Amino acid sequence: MWRDAVLVGGKDLRVELRSRVTTMQVAPYAVLVLLLFGFAFDQNHTLLTQAAPGLFWVAVLLCTLLAVQRSYAVEATDGARDGLRLSGLDPAGIFLGKAAAVAAQLIALEVLLGAGVVVLFGTDLRDPVLLVLTALTATLGLAAAGTVYGMMAAGLRVRETLLPLLVLPVVAPVLLGATQAWMAALRLSTTDGWKWLALLASFAAIYLTLGVLAFSALVEDA
Amino acid sequence: MTGAGTSDRVTRVLGAATLVAVAATAWIGLVVSPPDQTQGELVRLIYVHPAAATTCYVGFGLCALASLAYLWPRTRSRRWDSLAGASAEIGVVFCVITLVSGSIWGRGSWGVWWTWDARLTLTALLLAVFVGYLGLRRTGGDPDARARRSAVAAVLCVLVVPVDHEATTWWQTLHQGNTLLRSNPLIHGWQLVGMLVSFVAFGLLFAWLLVHRYRLELLEDRFDDEGFAAAIAERRAEGAAPVRQTAGQS
């Protein structure tokens, strides 16, 4: 399982590195979203600083949708999906590999977005341990949930519109937890950030487990 | 009984029982039971809202159970998939009723239609998740692949239900805690009777809707399979028949 995961994940990342869709299209899109938030709240700079964690995670959510769609669009051409299905790779391995590749891209995007938030919104970074741990756990949960639902929608004619409808409500707890934990880390609120980190960790654990268990049923699909 | 659609004796008996139970709920809830000491007349909404919410959970829970039965190789049957779809759709209807009636109660009691409270937010999420599930069901393609995909989605979606149910105990919420499911219920007398009758009424209503919806789902499946062929056969028959007769039919 783990060997297959490394194989699939490495393949996805290599495809991304060579096609440069993430760096040339998704990353500029993410920055654009931040800029749009800036325009929308232009008159009110304190509001922008206050809302920065929420805006950051909304931007990450939008990027997750793109990354997941991209992850399956790669398989759609030239019958690559059939190749993957017939390859004899462990479905759980395929799931973990794809989720890891999505997570790796998201983390790269989050670094960029984080820099954007600091530069554009004037946020002061505090408590880096909580910030980084939150980002890693939340990303894991987003990638796992996105990969499961992405596989469900892959190959359908309506996947572009269906995927957001499926994924956004499911990952809403991640948005909530990650935003709350970051608010706490940045001293924008007095809640206990570590409790929210625990929520994020259980979300990620649940979706990783379910993905490993359910992916074989989904890979069988035509 | 041609032309009767999805009805037969079972649904008629169920329907009659539902009407009686609903009438009893309305009579107890709106006439017999006294206004509450703290809530006044507004309390009459507890004969609608909790029962609707519970029915919604039952609908989604049944959907997940049927989906598990479909995924289990030894019980795999398209019937389970149809039951899951029917049950989820009715669950969505009751989820909407829960949100609407709760919102109206909130406006009267709290003064706002909506508040960002864990229970409310999770119920709205539950609705969104199952609307997504219904969207996934409507994608077409190979029926067995669609059924397997939907079944996995249903099992994932239903995870929101226990979280939503426990929300009032896990978080500090504005929403009331659970009233009935405790050793010493918080309400008594006609209120308790009314609430229990309302649960019976909504349960019967759910069963009646479910039987109809399940049969409709099977009809839709058959229509997908042979409806097109039947329509062509009909057109052929029309073409073969004398013109005078077709004019008379329309």
Added chain:
Amino acid sequence: MNGYVAGGWGATAAIVVLYAWRMLRRGRVLARSLPKREKTWR
């Protein structure tokens, strides 16, 4: 009777009746358009 109570009960009844009516009608239309055979659910 309180307006909120009437609204809540009324909205509930309206949603159920509308849904059930549409469902029954669709069932009738489908049952009529399909070749007459024994009921599918048996």
